[in-house]
Amino acid sequence: MVEKADQIFVTLLHWLVGFLPTGWQHLASVVVCVVVIIAVYPTLFALAVLLERKGLGRMQNRYGPNRVGPFGILQPVADGIKSLTKEDVVPFRADALVHFMAPLVLVVAVFMGFAVLPMGRNMELVDMDASLLFFFAMGASTELSVFMAGWSSRNKYSLLGAMRAIAQMISYEVILLLSSVAVVMITGSLSLVKIVEAQNHYTWGLPHWFVLTPWGLMGFVLFVIASTAETNRSPFDLPEGESEIIAGYFTEYSGFKFALFFLGEYVGMFGIAGFGTTLFLGGWSAPLSVLTWVPSWIWFFGKVLLWICFFIWLRGTLPRLRQDQLMNFAWKFALPLTLLNLIVAALWHFMGAGVVTWLVCFAILAIAYVLMARTGLKRGKIGPRSYRYAE
Amino acid sequence: MSIVFWIFAVITLGGALAAMLLRSLVHSALAVTLSFAGLALMFLELGAQFAGFTQFLVYIGAVAILVVFAILLTRSSEETGSGVFSPTWLRGLVIAAAVFAVLGWSILNSAAALPGTTAEPVASVQQIGQALMGPYVLPLEIVAVLLTSALIGAVIVAMHEKEGAE
Amino acid sequence: MTPLTGYLLLAALLFAIGLAGALTRRNAILVLIGIELMLNAANLNLIAFWRYGPHPEALTGFMFAIFSIAVAAAEAAVGLGLVIQIYRHAKTTDLDLMNRMKG
Numbered sequence: 001m002v003e004k005a006d007q008i009f010v011t012l013l014h015w016l017v018g019f020l021p022t023g024w025q026h027l028a029s030v031v032v033c034v035v036v037i038i039a040v041y042p043t044l045f046a047l048a049v050l051l052e053r054k055g056l057g058r059m060q061n062r063y064g065p066n067r068v069g070p071f072g073i074l075q076p077v078a079d080g081i082k083s084l085t086k087e088d089v090v091p092f093r094a095d096a097l098v099h100f101m102a103p104l105v106l107v108v109a110v111f112m113g114f115a116v117l118p119m120g121r122n123m124e125l126v127d128m129d130a131s132l133l134f135f136f137a138m139g140a141s142t143e144l145s146v147f148m149a150g151w152s153s154r155n156k157y158s159l160l161g162a163m164r165a166i167a168q169m170i171s172y173e174v175i176l177l178l179s180s181v182a183v184v185m186i187t188g189s190l191s192l193v194k195i196v197e198a199q200n201h202y203t204w205g206l207p208h209w210f211v212l213t214p215w216g217l218m219g220f221v222l223f224v225i226a227s228t229a230e231t232n233r234s235p236f237d238l239p240e241g242e243s244e245i246i247a248g249y250f251t252e253y254s255g256f257k258f259a260l261f262f263l264g265e266y267v268g269m270f271g272i273a274g275f276g277t278t279l280f281l282g283g284w285s286a287p288l289s290v291l292t293w294v295p296s297w298i299w300f301f302g303k304v305l306l307w308i309c310f311f312i313w314l315r316g317t318l319p320r321l322r323q324d325q326l327m328n329f330a331w332k333f334a335l336p337l338t339l340l341n342l343i344v345a346a347l348w349h350f351m352g353a354g355v356v357t358w359l360v361c362f363a364i365l366a367i368a369y370v371l372m373a374r375t376g377l378k379r380g381k382i383g384p385r386s387y388r389y390a391e
Numbered sequence: 392m393s394i395v396f397w398i399f400a401v402i403t404l405g406g407a408l409a410a411m412l413l414r415s416l417v418h419s420a421l422a423v424t425l426s427f428a429g430l431a432l433m434f435l436e437l438g439a440q441f442a443g444f445t446q447f448l449v450y451i452g453a454v455a456i457l458v459v460f461a462i463l464l465t466r467s468s469e470e471t472g473s474g475v476f477s478p479t480w481l482r483g484l485v486i487a488a489a490v491f492a493v494l495g496w497s498i499l500n501s502a503a504a505l506p507g508t509t510a511e512p513v514a515s516v517q518q519i520g521q522a523l524m525g526p527y528v529l530p531l532e533i534v535a536v537l538l539t540s541a542l543i544g545a546v547i548v549a550m551h552e553k554e555g556a557e
Numbered sequence: 558m559t560p561l562t563g564y565l566l567l568a569a570l571l572f573a574i575g576l577a578g579a580l581t582r583r584n585a586i587l588v589l590i591g592i593e594l595m596l597n598a599a600n601l602n603l604i605a606f607w608r609y610g611p612h613p614e615a616l617t618g619f620m621f622a623i624f625s626i627a628v629a630a631a632e633a634a635v636g637l638g639l640v641i642q643i644y645r646h647a648k649t650t651d652l653d654l655m656n657r658m659k660g
Contacts, residue, residue, distance in 0.1 A: 403571060404571065430601060437604050439608070449629070458637065461641055480580075534628065541631035
C-alpha cells in the first residue's frame with residue numbers, strides 16, 4: 001500500500017503508455033511527462049501568487065485579494081483572464097522580433113530545468129550523468145532573455161533594469177555554482193538522482209541531509225541568498241525596483257507577454273527551490289526515518305512550497321538593497337566564504353564524517369564568518385544601510 | 392548524415408552568417424549566440440554531453456553576455472554613418488574563401504582515409520574527472536592559473552582610472 | 558560521405574565564415590566574435606575527431622575541447638576589456654579609424 005502510494009504516478013504512466021505499441025512507448029512517456037510538468041507548475045504558480053498576495057497582505061496589515069470567489073481564491077483565474085484579454089502593446093520603435101522572442105526564451109529555458117529534477121522516487125524525466133551542469137546551463141540562458149527584453153524595448157528604464165539584472169545574476173551565479181560544487185565534491189557525482197540517494201540514509205532516525213553538516217549548512221545559506229538574487233526576489237529586486245525604474249526589463253510588456261514573464265519568474269523560483277531542495281534538503285527523502293511511509297513526492301513538493309513561503313516571508317520583511325551593497329556582498333563576502341566552504345568540504349571528505357570533524361569544520365566556518373562580517377561592518381561596506389536625509 | 396545533423400548545421404551556419412552580415416551589433420551578438428547553441432547541440436549529438444553543457448554555460452551564459460555588455464558600454468549599438476564593412480572587404484573575403492577552398496579540398500581528398508561510423512563512445516563525468524585529475528592535471532592547473540590571471544588582467548584593463556586620485 | 562567528413566566540412570565552413578567576418582568587419586567587437594567562431598569551429602573538429610577517432614576512451618580530443626573552451630572564455634574577457642579601454646581612449650570601436658600608433 002505504502003509502495004503503491006509512493007509510486008502512483010509512475011504506475012499510472014506505465015499503465016497509460018501500455019496501450020501503445022512498444023516502439024512508441026518511450027516517446028509517449030516523455031511526451032506525457034512533459035505535458036504533466038507544463039501543467040503542474042503553472043498551477044503551482046497560480047497557487048503561489050495567491051499565497052504571496054494573501055500572505056503579504058497579512059504581513060502589511062491588510063486583507064489582500066478577497067473579492068473573487070470565497071476568500072478570493074479565484075483571483076488567479078481572474079488575473080489570467082485579464083492578461084489574456086488585454087491589448088498587446090509593442091512600442092513603436094521596438095525591435096519587434098527580439099521583443100517577441102524574449103519571453104519565449106525565458107519560459108522555455110526555465111521549463112527545461114525541470115527535466116532533470118527528481119520530484120520523487122523514480123520520478124525524474126531524464127537521469128543524465130551531468131544533470132547538475134544541465135540545470136546551470138539552462139539557468140544561464142535566462143540572462144540572455146532578460147537582456148533581449150531590456151534592449152529591444154528601446155526604453156531607458158528597461159535597459160537599466162536589464163543591465164542591473166544581468167550584473168546581479170552573473171555575480172550571484174558564481175556563488176550558486178560554487179556552493180553546489182561542495183555537494184558534488186562529497187557525492188562524487190553530477191547526477192541529481194545520485195545526490196538525492198546519497199542523502200537518503202538515516203542514523204538514529206535522523207536523515208543524512210547535507211544541510212546538517214557544517215559545509216552543507218554554510219552552502220545552504222549561501223545558496224538561499226544567491227537563489228533569492230538569481231530569481232530577482234526581494235531584497236535583491238533591484239532589477240524591477242518599482243520605485244526606481246518602473247518594472248525594470250519588462251516595463252514595455254503587456255498582456256500575455258507580461259504574463260509569460262511573470263510565469264517565467266515564478267516557475268524559475270520553483271525550479272531553483274527544487275534544485276536547492278535536491279542538493280541540500282534531501283530532495284524527496286523524508287525528514288525522519290519514521291516518516292518514510294509518506295509518499296516521496298509529497299516531501300519534495302512540500303519542501304519546495306516551504307521554500308516559496310520563505311521567499312514570501314523575506315519579501316514582507318526586508319528592505320531593498322542598494323546596488324553597491326549588492327555587489328560588495330557578492331564579491332567581498334559571499335564569494336570568499338564559498339571558496340572557504342569548498343576547502344572545508346575537502347577537509348570533511350578526508351577527515352571522515354564524525355563528531356570531531358563536525359566540530360572542527362563548524363569552528364572554521366563560524367570563525368571565518370564572524371571575522372568577515374566584523375571587518376565588513378567596520379569598513380561600512382556591508383553593514384546596515386544608513387539614511388542621510390530620512391532621519 | 393542524419394536529419395538531426397542537417398538541422399543543427401543550418402542553425403549553426405545560419406547564426407554565424409547572420410552574425411557576420413547583420414548591421415546592428417546587438418543583432419549580431421544574438422545571432423552568434425544562436426550559432427553557439429547550435430554547436431552545443433551538435434556536441435550533444437556527438438555524445439559529448441559534458442562538453443555540450445559546458446559550451447552552453449560558458450558561451451551563452453558568459454561570452455554572449457560579455458559581448459553584449461561590451462556593445463552597450465561602447466555605444467556600438469547606435470547606428471554609425473559609415474558602412475559596417477571595411478574598405479578592404481573584398482580582399483578579406485577572397486582570403487576566407489581561399490582558406491575554405493584549401494580546407495575543403497584537403498578534407499574531401501582524405502575522405503577515404505577517414506574512419507567511418509564507429510560505436511558511440513561514452514564519456515561519463517567520472518571518466519572525465521579521473522582524466523582531469525590524472526593525465527591532464529598539469530593542463531588543468533595551467534588553465535586555472537590562466538583564468539585567474541585573465542580575471543585580474545581583465546579587471547585591471549577595464550578599470551576606470553580615477554581622476555584626481557593620488 | 559562519412560559522418561566525420563560532414564562535421565569537418567561544417568567546421569571548415571564555420572571557420573571560413575569567422576575568418577571572413579574578422580577580416581571584413583570594421584567594429585572591434587565583431588572581429589572578436591569572428592575569432593570566437595573560429596575557435597568554436599576548431600572545437601567542433603576536436604570533438605568530431607574524438608567521436609570517430611580510433612581511441613575515444615583516451616578522451617584526448619574531448620579534453621582538448623574542454624580546455625579550449627576555458628581558454629576562449631579567458632580570451633573573450635581580456636579582449637573585450639581591451640576593446641572597452643580602447644573605446645575610452647579613442648572614443649570609437651571602428652578599427653579602420655585606429656591607425657595611429659601614438660595616442
